Amino acid sequence: MSKSHDPWQDAMDHAVAVARKSGEMIREVVQNQDQSSLVQTKSSAVDLVTETDQKVERLIIQSVKSKFPSHRFIGEESVSSGEPCILTSDPTWIIDPIDGTTNFVHRYPFVGVCIGFAVNQQVEWGVVYSAIEDKMFTARRGRGAFCNGRPLQVSTQTDVHRSMVATEFGSDRDPQVVDKIFSSLHKVLSLPVHGVRGAGSAALNMCAVARGSVELYYETGVHVWDIAAASVIVTEAGGVLRDTTGGALDLMSRRIVAANNETIATRIIAELEVYSSERDDRAPDCEPE
Numbered sequence: 001m002s003k004s005h006d007p008w009q010d011a012m013d014h015a016v017a018v019a020r021k022s023g024e025m026i027r028e029v030v031q032n033q034d035q036s037s038l039v040q041t042k043s044s045a046v047d048l049v050t051e052t053d054q055k056v057e058r059l060i061i062q063s064v065k066s067k068f069p070s071h072r073f074i075g076e077e078s079v080s081s082g083e084p085c086i087l088t089s090d091p092t093w094i095i096d097p098i099d100g101t102t103n104f105v106h107r108y109p110f111v112g113v114c115i116g117f118a119v120n121q122q123v124e125w126g127v128v129y130s131a132i133e134d135k136m137f138t139a140r141r142g143r144g145a146f147c148n149g150r151p152l153q154v155s156t157q158t159d160v161h162r163s164m165v166a167t168e169f170g171s172d173r174d175p176q177v178v179d180k181i182f183s184s185l186h187k188v189l190s191l192p193v194h195g196v197r198g199a200g201s202a203a204l205n206m207c208a209v210a211r212g213s214v215e216l217y218y219e220t221g222v223h224v225w226d227i228a229a230a231s232v233i234v235t236e237a238g239g240v241l242r243d244t245t246g247g248a249l250d251l252m253s254r255r256i257v258a259a260n261n262e263t264i265a266t267r268i269i270a271e272l273e274v275y276s277s278e279r280d281d282r283a284p285d286c287e288p289e
């Protein structure tokens with residue numbers, strides 16, 4: 001069969017297939033109730049990683065390397081093992097094998113297999129597979145956003161007092177960071193808004209914005225692999241992306257606001273404490289002099 005004239009579509013089709021296969025692996029582990037084995041920690045005692053995260057990421061990367069040998073990767077567990085986290089202009093797969101690892105360990109049913117694809121440092125398409133719900137969220141830049149093939153559209157709500165907001169408590173337990181998280185949460189809740197929710201997965205919170213059930217999601221401390229795939233799902237569903245400072249989203253900054261429109265985004269951003277975590281693309285720690 002001749003190669004399609006649209007190589008990025010071939011890559012996206014492969015991503016959907018391998019995300020679905022990864023989801024089957026995740027469901028099997030959850031159903032066998034052995035996902036709590038081999039739980040390790042990373043940046044903090046509550047930043048978890050399991051053998052399944054690592055197996056899923058290896059499955060995805062090895063399958064891509066065989067079909068697209070010249071492409072690059074940014075994978076959560078590869079970076080955690082020392083791979084660089086640098087987005088060049090080359091075609092790059094940005095992978096979070098299990099977004100919501102803590103949910104996975106606790107059998108809380110919101111885990112997303114996230115595969116984003118960037119060319120010239122712009123996300124071309126994104127796939128987020130909510131494995132336990134069996135919901136495949138997809139979007140291709142300029143061609144719309146879908147869930148299991150049905151078009152997605154953000155909420156039309158412009159009144160912040162009638163909005164639902166999502167955020168997360170993250171995995172940083174530094175008392176000063178916890179204070180900033182609760183300061184923002186206090187201001188947002190007191191607007192008031194209808195409610196605050198958190199799926200336990202940045203990507204699934206963003207998909208909730210895309211499908212119109214949440215008006216805005218914000219968080220500081222996320223990583224590029226948490227948000228890259230879902231970023232194009234939000235914008236192709238008609239949503240907007242911002243930094244918590246109000247500026248343009250910077251995928252490596254570890255700060256994000258995903259909203260249904262500029263009105264809601266501006267109103268909530270005015271309430272947020274702006275603080276920073278180390279950038280994802282920071283230079284590796286220099287050896288001591």
Ligand SMILES: O=P(O)(O)O[C@H]1[C@H](O)[C@@H](O)[C@H](O)[C@@H](O)[C@@H]1O
Binds near residue numbers: 047076102168201
């Ligand atoms: O589950 P992972 O891939 O580690 O990502 C989550 C992160 O661990 C949490 O700290 C964040 O609050 C979530 O938004 C991420 O989805």
Ligand SMILES: [Mg+2]
Binds near residue numbers: 096099100202225
């Ligand atoms: Mg993640």
